[in-house]
Amino acid sequence: MDSSPAKPTDSATPARRRIASAGLGVFALLAVAGFFSPKWLTFLVTMAAANGLVSLGIVGLMRGGVVPFGQGMSFAIGGYTAALLFNKLGLTDALALPFAGGLVAVVIAVPFAPLLSRYRGIFFAMLTLALSMVTYGLLMKLELLGGSDGFNLGRPTLLGRKLPDARVGYILYLVTIGVATVMALLARAYFDSTRGLVTLAVRENELRVEYLGGSVRQAMAINFVLAAFCGGLGGALVVMSLGHIEPNFSFWTTSGEFVFVAILAGWQSVAAVFVASTVLEVVRSFSSAYFPNTWQLALGLFLLFVIRFLPRGIGSLWMKGSAR
Amino acid sequence: MTRMLEAHGVGKRFGAVVAAADIDIRIAAGERVSLIGSNGAGKTTFVNMITGYLKPDAGRIVFDGQDITDLAPRAITRLGVARSFQIPQLYGDLTVLDNMLVANACHEQRLSFWQPARRRSALDRADALLERFRLAEHRERRVAELPGGVRKLLDIAMALTAAPKLLLLDEPTSGVSAEEKFPMMDTIMAALGEQAMTVLFVEHDMDIVERYASRVVAFYSGGIIADGAPREALASDDVRRYVTGELLQEPA
Numbered sequence: 001m002d003s004s005p006a007k008p009t010d011s012a013t014p015a016r017r018r019i020a021s022a023g024l025g026v027f028a029l030l031a032v033a034g035f036f037s038p039k040w041l042t043f044l045v046t047m048a049a050a051n052g053l054v055s056l057g058i059v060g061l062m063r064g065g066v067v068p069f070g071q072g073m074s075f076a077i078g079g080y081t082a083a084l085l086f087n088k089l090g091l092t093d094a095l096a097l098p099f100a101g102g103l104v105a106v107v108i109a110v111p112f113a114p115l116l117s118r119y120r121g122i123f124f125a126m127l128t129l130a131l132s133m134v135t136y137g138l139l140m141k142l143e144l145l146g147g148s149d150g151f152n153l154g155r156p157t158l159l160g161r162k163l164p165d166a167r168v169g170y171i172l173y174l175v176t177i178g179v180a181t182v183m184a185l186l187a188r189a190y191f192d193s194t195r196g197l198v199t200l201a202v203r204e205n206e207l208r209v210e211y212l213g214g215s216v217r218q219a220m221a222i223n224f225v226l227a228a229f230c231g232g233l234g235g236a237l238v239v240m241s242l243g244h245i246e247p248n249f250s251f252w253t254t255s256g257e258f259v260f261v262a263i264l265a266g267w268q269s270v271a272a273v274f275v276a277s278t279v280l281e282v283v284r285s286f287s288s289a290y291f292p293n294t295w296q297l298a299l300g301l302f303l304l305f306v307i308r309f310l311p312r313g314i315g316s317l318w319m320k321g322s323a324r
Numbered sequence: 325m326t327r328m329l330e331a332h333g334v335g336k337r338f339g340a341v342v343a344a345a346d347i348d349i350r351i352a353a354g355e356r357v358s359l360i361g362s363n364g365a366g367k368t369t370f371v372n373m374i375t376g377y378l379k380p381d382a383g384r385i386v387f388d389g390q391d392i393t394d395l396a397p398r399a400i401t402r403l404g405v406a407r408s409f410q411i412p413q414l415y416g417d418l419t420v421l422d423n424m425l426v427a428n429a430c431h432e433q434r435l436s437f438w439q440p441a442r443r444r445s446a447l448d449r450a451d452a453l454l455e456r457f458r459l460a461e462h463r464e465r466r467v468a469e470l471p472g473g474v475r476k477l478l479d480i481a482m483a484l485t486a487a488p489k490l491l492l493l494d495e496p497t498s499g500v501s502a503e504e505k506f507p508m509m510d511t512i513m514a515a516l517g518e519q520a521m522t523v524l525f526v527e528h529d530m531d532i533v534e535r536y537a538s539r540v541v542a543f544y545s546g547g548i549i550a551d552g553a554p555r556e557a558l559a560s561d562d563v564r565r566y567v568t569g570e571l572l573q574e575p576a
């Protein structure tokens with residue numbers, strides 16, 4: 001989904017077309033491969049793509065120099081929104097639910113955006129963590145939302161049709177990787193846009209951005225809201241495939257995993273986010289199958305090596321150029 | 325001539341230190357004004373108050389007919405004031421070209437989520453400025469790898485991206501070797517020459533001041549001790565005593 005930035009003398013449009021065709025190509029390939037894959041594998045990739053969307057939002061913030069430790073909040077809001085719409089209002093469409101999840105996450109994030117845009121570093125991280133833990137506490141206590149056990153939801157429909165038993169996993173897989181592809185392409189376009197470049201500048205020198213006429217706080221607030229949308233989208237997609245939601249979606253360890261993937265991916269490449277997310281899911285599945293209770297150990301060692309040898313994440317393996 | 329910048333009774337204190345005391349200046353459009361004075365005389369404080377980094381305790385600053393005393397740096401920049409920095413404020417991790425594109429993007433009235441930062445028109449504008457500042461050969465280099473003089477030029481080129489009406493240069497030749505100073509100022513002035521821009525520059529080298537300024541304003545302990553054509557201002561007793569040190573200071 002990424003290629004190196006266009007040669008500076010080129011116009012940017014052909015590069016956009018190349019990236020878009022590459023993205024659609026990857027989607028087609030995954031769609032075909034998924035058809036022939038065992039169920040556990042399509043489920044694994046579904047989870048990786050949906051979780052990857054949450055980390056994509058984090059990467060958008062990382063490009064501006066901040067890391068949120070509470071992205072589980074948007075993730076949970078998206079998940080609960082989809083599950084409640086499904087159970088209480090009978091909205092069951094597999095395309096509408098993720099969109100609604102993202103939208104509600106945005107609505108809840110917007111009032112906090114001006115506040116969070118003032119903070120950097122550990123203060124930003126801790127503030128987002130605090131918000132997510134408040135959300136976790138509320139979800140635990142509210143019986144209406146199923147309390148600590150959460151609740152289940154049924155099988156979604158697609159464009160008014162019920163999904164056949166044998167194919168439901170595959171169809172939700174297609175929906176998830178389809179949404180992920182579209183979001184990945186939009187993210188790439190955004191990262192390469194004028195606004196995206198200003199975000200990258202904020203990361204290194206806020207003062208100069210202001211003296212050049214750019215607004216640092218606006219950039220930070222927008223990235224926070226966009227990250228919330230990505231988080232809500234991912235949460236709803238996960239819930240649809242999982243058929244269950246619980247307060248743990250907003251727990252700090254969940255948020256930590258999203259940050260883990262974002263750091264593993266680095267902030268240069270969009271595709272790397274989904275690669276990293278898949279790595280996490282694979283390590284999680286295999287370690288818990290073969291080495292129960294030690295998968296965090298495997299993950300920790302993996303991250304250690306990435307930080308030591310690829311400080312800019314695995315995306316730096318194929319993203320050329322200085323910092324883009 | 326239209327007035328570009330006016331300061332009316334501007335004052336600023338930092339505790340017991342008076343950084344600016346009742347400063348009155350009127351600068352016409354197109355003037356090239358050099359601010360001189362020893363360290364701590366109040367030159368940079370004055371520049372910082374014009375750009376909104378510091379708020380004056382007293383007085384008003386008017387730019388192009390508009391009171392900018394209480395505006396934030398970004399708002400002042402958007403009105404047409406640009407500045408360079410004594411220590412260049414650049415994006416070391418990005419290439420020279422990308423630094424110019426950042427300047428270009430920040431300057432845009434409506435930032436886009438969609439329009440590529442590297443689109444043709446932006447590249448052309450960046451390249452034209454790089455050419456004028458003789459920076460084209462460094463286009464693809466990371467800024468962190470560049471020598472000091474090149475960084476200084478890039479810093480000024482970025483400030484010029486917005487085509488400001490008033491340009492403030494904070495010690496454009498500091499940290500540059502003596503033999504490089506004149507060629508560098510020539511490059512800067514040649515790059516500015518095509519635009520009828522008002523320029524204020526803080527400078528310590530009196531040869532540079534005499535050659536490139538049309539007017540000199542000398543600061544001493546927060547106040548103005550001389551203001552006029554370079555030759556007369558530099559020849560005044562106060563300047564020779566408190567700025568250039570040619571006359572010995574009389575014991576208090």
